[in-house]
Structures are given as C-alpha cells and as structure tokens.
Amino acid sequence: MLTLVLRNLLRRPLRNGLTLAGIAAASAVLVCIVAFGDGYRGTLRSELERSGVQMMLVPLGCPYDAAARVLQNNTLEHSLPTNAWEQVRQDPAVAVAAPMLMAASPRHDGRRADLWVGLDETALKLKPWWKMRSGHHWFRNTNEIILGADAAALEIRVPGDKFYSPEVRREFRVAGVLERNGMSDDNALFIPLATAQQMFGQEGRLTAISIRLKDPALVREAAPRLQKIPGAQVVTMTEMMGTFLNLLGAVRTLVLAVAAITIVVSALSVFNTLLAGVIERTTELAVMRAIGASRAQVFLLLVSESLLLTLSGAGLGAALALLLGPRMEALAKTWVPLAPGGSLLTISAESLLRCALLVLCVGALAAIYPAWRASRLQPAIATKSE
Amino acid sequence: MRRGTLPLALLLALAAFFFVRGRWANEKQPQHNPKDYALVEPSPITPWREPAHDLAALFLPATNYVLESRIVTGLTVEIRKQLGRLMHPDENPFRIHRVQHEGQTLGAILITRVKAEHGGIEIVMGVETNGTIRGVLVQSQREPPTVAGAITNASWLAGFAGKNAKSSLRIGVDLPDVPAEARSSAQSIANSVRDQLIVLSFAEMPVEARERAQTHH
Numbered sequence: 001m002l003t004l005v006l007r008n009l010l011r012r013p014l015r016n017g018l019t020l021a022g023i024a025a026a027s028a029v030l031v032c033i034v035a036f037g038d039g040y041r042g043t044l045r046s047e048l049e050r051s052g053v054q055m056m057l058v059p060l061g062c063p064y065d066a067a068a069r070v071l072q073n074n075t076l077e078h079s080l081p082t083n084a085w086e087q088v089r090q091d092p093a094v095a096v097a098a099p100m101l102m103a104a105s106p107r108h109d110g111r112r113a114d115l116w117v118g119l120d121e122t123a124l125k126l127k128p129w130w131k132m133r134s135g136h137h138w139f140r141n142t143n144e145i146i147l148g149a150d151a152a153a154l155e156i157r158v159p160g161d162k163f164y165s166p167e168v169r170r171e172f173r174v175a176g177v178l179e180r181n182g183m184s185d186d187n188a189l190f191i192p193l194a195t196a197q198q199m200f201g202q203e204g205r206l207t208a209i210s211i212r213l214k215d216p217a218l219v220r221e222a223a224p225r226l227q228k229i230p231g232a233q234v235v236t237m238t239e240m241m242g243t244f245l246n247l248l249g250a251v252r253t254l255v256l257a258v259a260a261i262t263i264v265v266s267a268l269s270v271f272n273t274l275l276a277g278v279i280e281r282t283t284e285l286a287v288m289r290a291i292g293a294s295r296a297q298v299f300l301l302l303v304s305e306s307l308l309l310t311l312s313g314a315g316l317g318a319a320l321a322l323l324l325g326p327r328m329e330a331l332a333k334t335w336v337p338l339a340p341g342g343s344l345l346t347i348s349a350e351s352l353l354r355c356a357l358l359v360l361c362v363g364a365l366a367a368i369y370p371a372w373r374a375s376r377l378q379p380a381i382a383t384k385s386e
Numbered sequence: 387m388r389r390g391t392l393p394l395a396l397l398l399a400l401a402a403f404f405f406v407r408g409r410w411a412n413e414k415q416p417q418h419n420p421k422d423y424a425l426v427e428p429s430p431i432t433p434w435r436e437p438a439h440d441l442a443a444l445f446l447p448a449t450n451y452v453l454e455s456r457i458v459t460g461l462t463v464e465i466r467k468q469l470g471r472l473m474h475p476d477e478n479p480f481r482i483h484r485v486q487h488e489g490q491t492l493g494a495i496l497i498t499r500v501k502a503e504h505g506g507i508e509i510v511m512g513v514e515t516n517g518t519i520r521g522v523l524v525q526s527q528r529e530p531p532t533v534a535g536a537i538t539n540a541s542w543l544a545g546f547a548g549k550n551a552k553s554s555l556r557i558g559v560d561l562p563d564v565p566a567e568a569r570s571s572a573q574s575i576a577n578s579v580r581d582q583l584i585v586l587s588f589a590e591m592p593v594e595a596r597e598r599a600q601t602h603h
Contacts (some may be wrong), residue, residue: 013394107524109435153429156501159530164504164528171504171530 001098005304019266019273020313023359026262027317031347031355032328033259035321036084037252039329039346053126054219055236057088057226079205084229088209093135093222096212098122101193103200111124112166114303117188126210129183135159135176140190145172146190149180167200248322263359266313267366269307274370278302290379302371303364310363314356322347431476432499432508435525441485444490444512444521448485455479456589461596468584473507477581482591485512493520496586500578501538502571504529507537509575511546511582517590522546522579527569536568546576551583 009016059080088097101118107160121138124130130137133149136159145163152174157163163172173193180186191308197203213222223234278285285298329345434440437572439447442575457479476498483495490557498512505528512520522543529532545561554560555576557569564572588596 014397017394017397107526111435150430154499155505156499157505162504164530165530166531166534250525 005308008305011122014274015036019269022266022269023313024291024316025322026266026357027314027359028320029262031318031321032325033255033356033371034351035345035347038351041347051238053210054213054216055211055234057234058234060231079207080232082204084232085206087208087229092219093213094374095214096122096125098126098210099206100208101196101202102207115188116196117190118193119190120193122340129181130177132235133177133179139175140291142192142195143172144175146176147174148178148186148188150186151189152177190241263362270363270366273304274306274367278370278374285374286377286379293373299371299375302374303367306363306367310359314359318352405508429499432497434497440510445485447487447493449487452484454482457474458589461588465585465588470529471580477585480585496582498578498582500574502574511579518548518586519546519599532565533568533571536564537572546579551587555580
C-alpha cells in the first residue's frame with residue numbers, strides 16, 4: 001500500500017511539490033507561534049524570577065497603570081518621598097530595594113521627548129538582562145550617561161562621546177551603550193539617581209522602588225506593612241505578570257487567526273490536489289475496483305496519500321521553523337509588549353508533535369471528500385465514460 | 387522523464403542557484419571598519435519631521451511631494467570611491483522626496499542624520515533638478531546654545547545654496563565661518579551635505595550611464 005501511495009504522489013511531482021511547500025509553510029508558521037507562546041510565558045516567568053523583584057512600591061493611583069508605566073520607563077504624575085525608600089529598606093522582609101526616578105523632557109519640536117531614568121547602583125541587582133554593547137557597566141561620575149540601544153543609534157553616540165540635552169541644558173559623557181533587549185530600556189537615557197533628582201527639581205523624590213524580598217513567600221506578610229507607607233501602594237509581580245500575559249493573549253489570538261487561515265488555505269490546496277488526482281485517475285481507480293479492490297481500500301488509498309503528503313509537509317515545516325525561528329523571534333521582539341531579554345522561541349518536541357497532529361487531522365479531513373468520491377466510482381460507468 | 391519532473395527540477399535548480407549566489411555575494415561584501423561601527427548600531431532611517439514647513443521654506447510653490455527609493459547597489463564601489471568611506475545603511479536604497487508643483491518636478495528633498503559633537507543632527511536639503519543646492523535646514527540637533535546658534539543660523543545655512551556635488555565645502559573658505567566650538571559640527575554638516583549630493587548624482591544616473599559605470603568597474 002505504501003509503495004502505491006508513494007508512486008501516486010511521485011507521478012505528479014510539481015503539483016504535489018507545491019502542495020507540500022504550502023503545507024510546510026503553514027506548519028512552520030504554526031510551530032513558531034506555538035513555540036513563541038510557550039517561550040514568552042516561560043521566559044517572562046524566569047526573567048521575573050531571575051530579577052527577583054517580587055513587588056514594587058509606587059505612588060497612590062491606579063497600581064497596575066503605575067507599575068506598567070514604571071516597567072516601561074514611562075513617567076508618573078506623582079512621586080514618593082525618599083524616606084519611603086528608607087522605610088522599605090528597614091523592613092525585615094526586604095533584601096534589595098532599588099529606587100528610581102523617571103522624567104520626560106519634551107524635545108524642541110514638541111512631538112518627541114527624551115526619557116530620563118535616574119538609577120541607584122542597587123538597580124543593577126534587579127536588571128540581570130542589562131548587557132553593555134560597549135563602554136562601562138556603571139557611571140563613574142555624576143555627569144555620565146548610559147544610553148539604550150535605540151537612543152544611541154539615533155544620536156550616533158559611542159562611549160566617550162559627549163551628549164547634550166538642550167532642554168535641561170546639561171552635558172554628559174557617554175559611559176556605555178546597552179545591548180538591545182527589546183524592552184523600553186532601548187529608548188531610555190540612564191543617569192545617576194542624584195543627578196536626575198537635581199536636574200528635574202525632584203530632590204528627595206522617587207518615582208518607584210523595586211523590591212526583592214529575602215524569601216518570595218514573605219510577599220503576603222510584607223505587602224500589608226509596606227502598604228502603610230504614606231502616599232505609597234504595593235503592586236506584586238504576580239499581579240503584573242497576569243496583566244502582561246493577558247496583553248500577550250490578545251496578540252497571540254490575532255496571530256493564531258492568521259495561522260488558522262494559512263492552515264485552511266493549505267487544507268484547500270490538499271483537497272484540490274487530491275480531487276484533481278481522482279478526476280485524472282478515474283479509469284485507473286475504476287480498474288482497481290473492477291479487479292477486486294474494495295471501496296474501503298480505495299478510500300484508504302486516497303486518505304493515505306493525503307496523510308503522507310501532510311506528514312511530509314509537517315516534517316519540512318518543523319525543519320523550516322527550526323531554521324527560520326530565530327529570525328522570526330528577532331522580528332517578534334520588536335512588536336511584543338515588554339519582550340523579555342532571553343529566547344522567546346521554545347521549540348519543544350511536544351509543540352512539534354502537537355502541530356504535526358493538527359496538520360495530519362487537517363490532511364485527513366481534506367481527503368474525506370476526494371476519497372469518498374473515488375470509492376463511489378462505478379467501474380462500468382467510469383471506464384465507459386473514458 | 388515523467389511529465390512534471392523537468393519543471394520541478396528547473397525550479398529547484400533555480401532556487402539553489404540564487405541561494406548559492408546570495409551566499410557568495412554576502413562573502414564578497416566589504417567588512418565595515420570595526421572602529422566605526424562595532425560600538426553602535428546603524429542609525430535608523432531619518433524621518434522627515436515637518437514636510438509642510440520645509441517645503442514652504444525650500445520650494446515655495448510646491449504642491450506635493452512623492453517619495454522615491456533608488457537602489458544603488460550596483461554602484462556601491464564607485465560611490466564609495468567618491469565618498470571615501472563605506473555607505474551607510476540609509477544611503478541604499480537612497481530616499482528621494484521629489485517635490486512637485488502641479489505635476490511638474492521642482493527638485494528633491496533629501497533627509498539625513500549626521501554625527502556631531504553632542505549628538506545626531508538631522509538635516510533637510512533642498513536640491514534643484516540640476517543637482518545644485520537650493521537650501522539646507524536643520525530639523526533636529528542637540529548642541530549647546532553657541533553651537534546650535536551657529537549651525538542653525540540662516541545666513542550660515544544660506545552659504546550652501548548653489549553648491550553641487552563637486553563643490554568644495556570648507557568652513558571659513560567655501561562656507562561662512564563659525565565660532566571655533568561650532569566648527570567641528572559645522573564641518574560634519576558640510577561633509578554630510580556633500581555626501582548626499584554625491585549619492586544623489588549616482589542615484590539619478592540614467593540607466594545607460596549606470597551600466598557604463600558598472601562595466602567600467
């Protein structure tokens with residue numbers, strides 16, 4: 001049976017080859033999307049766990065909005081007093097508390113803004129994804145600046161270059177340029193916390209404090225205590241992660257819809273190929289029936305052809321996904337909200353198997369009508385009409 | 387040979403040819419000087435931030451503009467010789483904003499970004515159809531007040547008018563002088579203007595001239 005199926009497929013190499021290519025492309029897209037979803041969730045979780053930030057202290061207001069703004073390096077309308085930092089550090093459950101101040105200075109055209117982030121050195125403990133493309137890892141004096149990858153590319157700056165802000169009338173020396181990490185860090189201008197506070201007239205004020213606890217299990221115990229700090233509220237990372245995953249869910253649904261369309265198109269292609277094959281091979285199939293092949297055998301023959309075609313396509317698609325996946329990942333990182341720094345594409349055996357099964361099911365479904373039509377051929381009528 | 391095998395074989399051979407050709411072509415690409423490029427990513431394409439304002443300033447009767455992208459890959463070697471440096475990613479394809487007045491082309495607007503003393507400077511250039519400069523504007527910069535005042539000064543920028551790709555653009559000689567602290571940034575602008583005119587002259591070459599230049603090379 002397998003030899004017969006193979007021979008039938010090889011008889012029309014161009015047509016079957018093109019169908020195979022279509023299935024492979026659809027399968028590759030599906031594998032990448034499934035792997036991307038798995039990878040994003042896993043990487044986000046491990047990144048948050050790796051950073052060890054269990055909660056953030058932000059000024060009163062909408063806590064999710066505030067935490068999302070802080071994580072995306074956007075400014076807040078309100079701020080915390082520096083003594084909030086002292087209180088957080090004195091809490092027995094807190095291991096690391098990293099203060100930050102964010103501010104935006106609109107450019108002269110009024111359409112853009114420089115995004116300034118003032119950091120204390122403790123922030124390095126909570127930013128494990130920070131990698132320097134060049135230069136120093138931290139400021140050596142109060143007039144140094146670290147640029148995100150996009151900011152450096154726009155201003156064509158390398159370490160050692162001068163950087164001037166006409167809006168705040170201050171000159172800096174570029175200490176380092178960050179490696180692109182797909183996060184909002186790419187556009188930010190990082191300066192020492194004290195410099196930022198002085199530059200924006202926010203002495204003694206903070207935008208947020210990132211907190212790592214001595215033990216993650218202490219979240220429930222520490223949160224109510226920190227919540228008592230005047231003018232401040234606590235947002236836990238578990239709550240934040242839920243928000244991000246909801247955000248990703250919407251993107252994923254959209255992309256899955258595109259993948260579904262490609263699968264449907266490839267199913268129609270299989271259907272068309274098989275139906276054309278049945279019409280072309282009417283006499284041959286009728287002869288098969290005349291010399292004793294049962295309807296079930298003819299039906300099975302056509303279904304097997306479809307399954308072999310789709311299985312080959314799924315295999316080829318998996319190879320394509322493995323080959324092109326990293327490039328698609330680079331592309332995806334540019335439009336996914338808060339893309340973590342690690343690999344977003346986790347192509348596991350399980351995801352490959354799931355996609356192959358789906359493609360096989362589609363192949364089997366697409367084969368039903370052509371196979372049924374072939375099995376219903378009446379040998380006498382079919383041969384006579386030929 | 388079975389029917390259909392030949393077209394498939396031809397298709398595969400063609401795909402293999404382009405794949406191998408692409409690989410070889412990549413291998414032959416000149417390597418960027420690590421000193422210049424390793425530390426920073428290539429600068430992204432410079433947007434034209436205020437088209438209405440710039441059109442009014444450079445081509446007053448203009449009614450509209452059309453963006454053209456010219457691929458100058460075949461002329462890379464010749465252009466590099468003239469520029470005396472590697473081409474930047476935003477110079478190929480070369481973006482030309484054709485300025486029109488009631489369907490008639492008045493000239494072109496070129497937008498570029500140049501590395502200056504304190505940050506990137508974005509320049510808008512108006513070029514006549516004969517390749518001479520009609521005017522130059524600075525659309526974005528982050529220089530200190532003295533430098534900014536000098537390089538955005540209308541009378542200094544007016545010095546570019548009438549210059550072409552072959553003109554010398556030395557500060558204080560061919561262009562009005564600027565204060566000492568602004569000289570470096572001003573020279574960067576002048577060099578960038580010259581470079582844009584050179585690339586434009588190649589991008590505007592008629593097909594026959596392009597082929598001659600490539601054959602010559």
